[in-house]
Amino acid sequence: MSKNTLYGIFDCELVLLAAVKEIRANKIEIKEVYSPFPVHGLDKALGLKETRMAITAFIYGCIGLSLAALMIYNIMIIDWPQNIGGKPNFTFYHNMPAFIPIMFECTVLFAAHLMSITYLIRNGLYPGGVSDSPDARTTDDKFLMEIEVEGNVADVKAMLTKTGATEINEKDA
Amino acid sequence: MQKEAEIRDPLILGNKSFHDITKDIAKPVEGKANKYWWILFSLSLVLFIWGVLSMAYTIGTGIGAWGLNKTVNWAWDITNFVWWIGIGHAGTLISAVLLLFRQKWRMSINRSAEAMTIFGVAQAALFPLIHMGRPWLAYYVFPIPNQFGSLWVNFNSPLLWDVFAISTYFSVSVVFWYIGLIPDFAMLRDRMSEKTAPMKKQLYSFLSFGWSGKAKHWQRFEEVSLVLAGLATPLVFSVHSIVSMDFATSVIPGWHTTIFPPYFVLGALFSGFAMVETLLIIMRKVVNMEAYITIKHIEYMNIIILLTGSLVGTAYITELFMSWYSGVEFEQYAFLNRATGPYWWAYAIMMTCNVLTPQLYWFSSIRKSFVATFILSIFVNIGMWFERFVIIVTSLHRDFLPSAWTMFSPSFIDIGIYLGTIGFFFVLFLLYARTFPVIAQAELKSIVKSSGSEYKNKK
Numbered sequence: 001m002s003k004n005t006l007y008g009i010f011d012c013e014l015v016l017l018a019a020v021k022e023i024r025a026n027k028i029e030i031k032e033v034y035s036p037f038p039v040h041g042l043d044k045a046l047g048l049k050e051t052r053m054a055i056t057a058f059i060y061g062c063i064g065l066s067l068a069a070l071m072i073y074n075i076m077i078i079d080w081p082q083n084i085g086g087k088p089n090f091t092f093y094h095n096m097p098a099f100i101p102i103m104f105e106c107t108v109l110f111a112a113h114l115m116s117i118t119y120l121i122r123n124g125l126y127p128g129g130v131s132d133s134p135d136a137r138t139t140d141d142k143f144l145m146e147i148e149v150e151g152n153v154a155d156v157k158a159m160l161t162k163t164g165a166t167e168i169n170e171k172d173a
Numbered sequence: 174m175q176k177e178a179e180i181r182d183p184l185i186l187g188n189k190s191f192h193d194i195t196k197d198i199a200k201p202v203e204g205k206a207n208k209y210w211w212i213l214f215s216l217s218l219v220l221f222i223w224g225v226l227s228m229a230y231t232i233g234t235g236i237g238a239w240g241l242n243k244t245v246n247w248a249w250d251i252t253n254f255v256w257w258i259g260i261g262h263a264g265t266l267i268s269a270v271l272l273l274f275r276q277k278w279r280m281s282i283n284r285s286a287e288a289m290t291i292f293g294v295a296q297a298a299l300f301p302l303i304h305m306g307r308p309w310l311a312y313y314v315f316p317i318p319n320q321f322g323s324l325w326v327n328f329n330s331p332l333l334w335d336v337f338a339i340s341t342y343f344s345v346s347v348v349f350w351y352i353g354l355i356p357d358f359a360m361l362r363d364r365m366s367e368k369t370a371p372m373k374k375q376l377y378s379f380l381s382f383g384w385s386g387k388a389k390h391w392q393r394f395e396e397v398s399l400v401l402a403g404l405a406t407p408l409v410f411s412v413h414s415i416v417s418m419d420f421a422t423s424v425i426p427g428w429h430t431t432i433f434p435p436y437f438v439l440g441a442l443f444s445g446f447a448m449v450e451t452l453l454i455i456m457r458k459v460v461n462m463e464a465y466i467t468i469k470h471i472e473y474m475n476i477i478i479l480l481t482g483s484l485v486g487t488a489y490i491t492e493l494f495m496s497w498y499s500g501v502e503f504e505q506y507a508f509l510n511r512a513t514g515p516y517w518w519a520y521a522i523m524m525t526c527n528v529l530t531p532q533l534y535w536f537s538s539i540r541k542s543f544v545a546t547f548i549l550s551i552f553v554n555i556g557m558w559f560e561r562f563v564i565i566v567t568s569l570h571r572d573f574l575p576s577a578w579t580m581f582s583p584s585f586i587d588i589g590i591y592l593g594t595i596g597f598f599f600v601l602f603l604l605y606a607r608t609f610p611v612i613a614q615a616e617l618k619s620i621v622k623s624s625g626s627e628y629k630n631k632k
Contacts, residue, residue, distance in 0.1 A: 013619075013622070014622070032387055032388065034386045034387060034388075035391065036191065036618060037356075037391075037616065037618040037619045038615070038616075038619060039388075039391070039619070040619070043391075043392040046388055048388060048389055051389075051393045053393055053396040053397050057404070071316060072328050075316060075326075076325070076328050079325065080325055082327075084330075085329065095329070098328065098329040099328055101331075101337070101338065101411065102328055104407070105337040105341045105408075105411070106337070106341075108341055108345060109337075109341045109344070111400075111404055112345045112349070112405075113344065113345070113348060115397060115400060115401075116348045116352060116397065116401070119352070119393055119394075119397045120382065123390045123393060125355065125382035125383055126382055126383065127380075127382060128378065128382075128383075129383020129384075130383050131359065131362070131383050131384060131385040132383075132385055133385035136363040137363070138363075138385070138386050139356070139359045139362075139384075139385075139386060140191065140192060140360060140364070141190065141191030141192040141195060141618075
């Protein structure tokens with residue numbers, strides 16, 4: 001049986017949110033939703049898992065902190081200890097108060113940059129990437145719901161109309 | 174949907190639909206520049222060119238081209254550096270701290286404020302670079318193993334902390350800004366037609382990284398924004414604290430004070446908001462953003478200026494008290510000399526512009542006036558420049574040996590470099606205003622139904 005892809009287009013985020021809930025309650029699987037801005041509660045309504053971006057940031061931050069400490073320890077204590085203004089230079093922990101600013105900055109530097117890079121990679125975003133949105137209006141004012149249907153297309157169409165889709169487009173696979 | 178109290182004034186005027194917002198934000202990018210844009214751009218370009226020539230002359234002949242002498246060996250360069258860094262702070266405060274506090278009014282102004290941060294910090298970074306005298310050796314400030322033996326940077330030094338703080342601050346700000354820009358570039362990309370504007374279409378396709386607005390992507394987008402805001406918040410407070418330690422860890426009377434970090438951070442926010450107001454009041458007219466940058470936004474910023482201005486005033490008075498209370502005559506003289514010595518006029522300008530005139534914002538008629546706000550914001554910009562000048566030059570010009578006491582006068586080159594960075598800043602900002610989506614439209618669309626005037630009027 002051929003698979004058809006239906007694109008239900010909505011004008012309002014509130015209607016869309018209600019529609020997502022109703023359609024999923026009717027055991028119809030929604031493949032994707034494209035929206036021009038983040039719609040609050042949409043991820044929960046679609047049953048998406050929580051994102052782990054914040055966890056990656058924490059891990060990257062720990063890496064940054066450790067690398068900074070290691071670098072400073074190696075440079076200031078091991079490789080070339082110097083007496084600078086009488087600050088203790090034989091042990092790391094005695095001298096550490098002066099190292100805290102840079103350890104902090106490195107933590108933030110690693111956490112922010114590596115998390116952002118992870119974000120881009122996970123989203124498949126890269127300079128010059130091509131958008132796979134089926135309708136260019138989804139970055140302007142339209143919300144698009146993509147449903148793959150096997151079989152009774154008419155039922156799903158009726159469902160989309162009932163839940164408030166202002167426009168339904170079809171694509172044969 | 175988010176709910177908002179009905180008594181709050183709308184943040185978006187004029188019954189805008191989603192599509193209206195798209196059109197309004199895309200208009201400056203799609204349209205042609207008006208006369209005012211060209212006038213401002215030409216003026217800025219002239220200043221910028223003067224600045225470039227002055228910088229080239231300085232690098233060619235050496236720092237002797239400046240008005241520095243043996244007593245005042247640090248003057249306009251560091252004044253301008255601190256001034257520009259301070260200006261940068263408001264952008265991060267608006268985009269990060271106000272995001273954590275869920276302040277919706279941030280959405281209309283955060284893009285431009287963040288742009289101001291990035292351009293401001295870039296100007297600031299020029300000064301240490303030029304002051305090195307041999308800017309091609311700038312890599313010496315980074316901990317890079319080199320061929321001259323184990324020559325490392327000194328991690329005890331606030332100047333090195335500054336290198337790390339400012340490079341982190343600059344790069345994290347750029348990333349934060351760009352993450353927010355991706356969906357807005359995608360909006361511009363989808364509006365551009367292949368036939369009428371093929372170059373622009375290609376440009377914005379490249380810049381938008383292939384963004385399509387999937388639900389999962391938006392979920393990640395929101396979390397990344399929140400975490401970046403959480404990271405940028407301590408960053409913004411650390412940067413100016415560290416800048417202040419360049420002074421506070423020295424033993425010069427007038428610099429050696431523990432109040433410097435909070436005092437500098439407050440001053441930075443104060444001057445930053447003033448610069449945001451100066452820029453936005455011009456920008457809302459030049460690119461027709463009156464419906465989005467309303468008097469309400471200006472009023473909120475004025476309240477922050479009033480608060481930080483009063484706190485900065487408190488810091489000035491605390492400094493005077495502490496110098497008296499310390500019982501150290503050198504410390505006492507440093508402050509007496511600031512207020513009543515040959516640079517009394519600089520001290521008076523600082524006190525007037527930073528402490529007295531912002532108090533006018535207690536009057537709601539002044540707080541809610543574009544004209545008054547514009548004038549007062551310029552006052553703050555001037556006052557905060559003089560604050561740094563007062564701290565730096567008046568602490569140095571009468572040093573430990575009265576025979577070495579002298580005055581500082583800037584050379585033509587000093588003035589050129591300073592005005593050059595102002596020109597450079599405005600060149601960047603004006604180019605930005607015509608090529609970037611100047612308002613974070615994706616985020617703004619999410620509050621149309623709770624804070625737009627259409628919603629408010631229906632109630």
